[in-house]
Amino acid sequence: MSMTSFLHPARRRGVLGSAVAAALVLTGCGAEVERDAGAGRVTVDRCGEPVRYTLPKRTVAYEGGSADKLFVLGLTDHVHGYVMPPANPPVTESPWASEYAKVKMLSDDLLNKEIVVAAKADLVVAGWNSGFSDQRGITPQILDKLGIQSFMHTESCFNYPGHPERVTPFEALYTDLERLGKIFRVEPKAAGVVDGLKKRVQAVRAGAPKGRPVPVFLYDSGTDQPFTAGRQVPPNDIIATAGGRNIFDGLDKRWAQVTWEAVAKAGPEVIIILDYGDRPADKKIGFLKSSPHTRELPAVKRNNFFVLDYNEGISGPRTIDGLEKFSRYLRSLER
Template sequence: MTTPHRRSLLALTAGALTLSACGAEVESSSGTRTVTVDRCGEPVEYTTPQRAVAYEGGSADKLFALGLTDHVHGYVMPPANPPVEESPWASEYAEVEFLSDDLLNRELVVDADADLVVAGWNSGFSDQRGITPEILDGLGIQSFMHTESCFNYPGFPEHVDPFEALFTDLERLGRIFGVEDRAAELVAEYRDRVETVRKNAPAGEPVPVFLYDSGTDQPFTAGNQVPPNEIIEFAGGRNVFAGLDARWTQVSWEAVVQAAPEVIIILDYGDQPAQEKIDFLESSPITSGLPAVVQDNYYVLDYNEGISGPRNIDGLEGFAEYLRTLER
């Protein structure tokens, strides 16, 4: 994936702006650009951020892919996220501040003097931890939520399929920062790559696939509201839990055994290596007889390829290549 040139995009956020046919854009007397963009179905007025804070790789990657590094103050990266040095945007991460490896919290955001926080609902934003869009609104700090995570967000539900949600986020962030052309370019490129994968998916009955996120007593897996569900489907597989109208969710090992997956995708966390999960599957008497385990059919999906972000496209292409070479 090619790293975009960032500096040339800054001019798009400056200068006089007129009303746009696709939404309200005005310029205040101070020259600040203002635009109204939906946030989980709620119209929100944004001014162009200069000190954005991103939570997790998916948030930062969206900003970096749009060429917005100069508008990013820093990032919060919990231990589950693999090292940023492995990112396609490693050089961009190096240009901004690493703020914390803790969960997102209000004090951190205030101390950073952030003017925008980008995160997901229940993945960054949280009622329990006291950092929600409403609370930040009251503090005068703007917020942007991943559209994919709006499935769980109370009050303004917006249900968009995961890959479409990624494209929606890029378009909305493009409007917030005034880089609509760059966003349109990216979305067109990503749509082409997805369509190429779908056209080349293996013929025949889709292979049953189980995504193993984490958990030993009961496994966490992907329902139909998160990117891996479509990664599996578009590549030519069938998520054995696609019938669950949920995001990341807990199931039983009995249900996994009954589904008899022929392939297991292992989500590779920074603090929960894939090999540890494979070792568990092979040693547990419950899972050691699964067709995928017996046949050693594992595919390791990077954490940032599984959460909403540009690397979903890389994850799709990698898994599609794996399925095309799989002997059944």
């Protein structure tokens, strides 16, 4: 995850509808969802906080994970546009490239309040510290005051102050799809998508190599000190489900800076390279092969490198594509 991405809806608005309005209470993903027929709103949890949503028609998505979640649910007509920082891979490489082409590219900068106000957005989908940011002045609370709804990725709620929500990264993906399905009133579609993803995950788990999990290091960036994945982000679930062990799964964090000494001590036999930005994967591999900190690592000596696309490493449906690819790679290795 880039440092940019690491840094990478409306709170209850209006009043309740008529007292005679019928309310249907549904449960799913551990969240209570209330339909208020009179007001045309649904109540869905946002990082542990119940929030009432009207049906969005001009959604702004930040980064590929947000847009992909909307597109996989068939919600292109509800998306006004997207914000995609230049470090992200081109949208033309996405399985939903044709859907990206139907909506507006609003900016290649970081998400900010001015962009979403100018777009007349009625919903912003992003992660906490990845899109939403106190430092940049765009938070759910700020948008609430502007009458703009917001949806935060459940995986990022781990860092969100005040209303923390904590589930494993894959469960967070399923949760987001189900919650978005409720917000956009496409629950059957969301249920089908989630069921399909779960079946793919289960197939990988069933076919994972038996025996000792291979130790795996994810290399995001950094030369003086490496930036890597803790246990609260999708690569940790990718590695574990495929039959490996993230050497930093003991870090109760999302993305974190560690030391080369800690990497060397763990002796990774496989290195995942997170591919994004202006430093291609082959440059990162070249650094690891030449650095005195890493050139003697088992993974480096055996040339055991796996390249994970940025959008397969952040919360979104492409995470499961990355899981399947990494699973095939692990099974191909001579153990």
